[in-house]
Amino acid sequence: MQGLLIDEARSGALLQGLHTGPDMLSRDYLKAARRVLEDLVAHPDPFAGLTLQRKPGGYARNLLAGDAQVSIWAMVWSPGCATSIHDHHCSCCFGVVSGVVRETWYRAINASQAVPVEAHDRAPGYVACMLPSGPNIHRMENCGDREAISIHIYGFDHQMHASSIETEYALAKL
Numbered sequence: 001m002q003g004l005l006i007d008e009a010r011s012g013a014l015l016q017g018l019h020t021g022p023d024m025l026s027r028d029y030l031k032a033a034r035r036v037l038e039d040l041v042a043h044p045d046p047f048a049g050l051t052l053q054r055k056p057g058g059y060a061r062n063l064l065a066g067d068a069q070v071s072i073w074a075m076v077w078s079p080g081c082a083t084s085i086h087d088h089h090c091s092c093c094f095g096v097v098s099g100v101v102r103e104t105w106y107r108a109i110n111a112s113q114a115v116p117v118e119a120h121d122r123a124p125g126y127v128a129c130m131l132p133s134g135p136n137i138h139r140m141e142n143c144g145d146r147e148a149i150s151i152h153i154y155g156f157d158h159q160m161h162a163s164s165i166e167t168e169y170a171l172a173k174l
């Protein structure tokens with residue numbers, strides 16, 4: 001299990017803004033997560049002082065805060081790296097701090113294959129929040145030639161789950 005990158009007080013303050021009630025899949029929760037992310041991406045200075053982990057050629061996850069219901073991560077995307085095509089077992093909210101992250105949406109054609117539907121380049125300041133009931137199948141990729149950083153808030157306990165991913169899909173050959 002990964003340790004926290006920021007001190008407990010800051011971590012607790014971040015989490016406090018997310019606890020809207022017992023239902024972490026509600027619209028109120030998503031609104032709260034959006035508010036937290038909008039604030040983080042608009043005022044990213046605190047991240048400048050953090051020693052974020054990097055993964056050459058890939059993306060690195062840095063745990064900023066987490067409890068039994070939610071976890072907040074800073075993701076560092078190396079140029080050219082990408083996630084798998086995947087959906088989530090929990091709510092997924094993210095905001096871009098620096099660089100550009102391309103998000104491609106997919107439609108499943110069976111239990112293991114998906115086709116692309118649309119793609120968007122997400123620039124600094126962009127924030128998205130989604131529930132797992134979508135279905136929300138996507139892939140994130142740093143198409144640029146410099147590093148990108150994004151903040152992700154997931155509705156999962158980082159001590160219980162290794163990641164937010166529910167199902168991974170292969171690109172369907174049509």
Ligand SMILES: [Fe+2]
Pocket residue numbers: 086087088092138
């Ligand atoms: Fe995702």
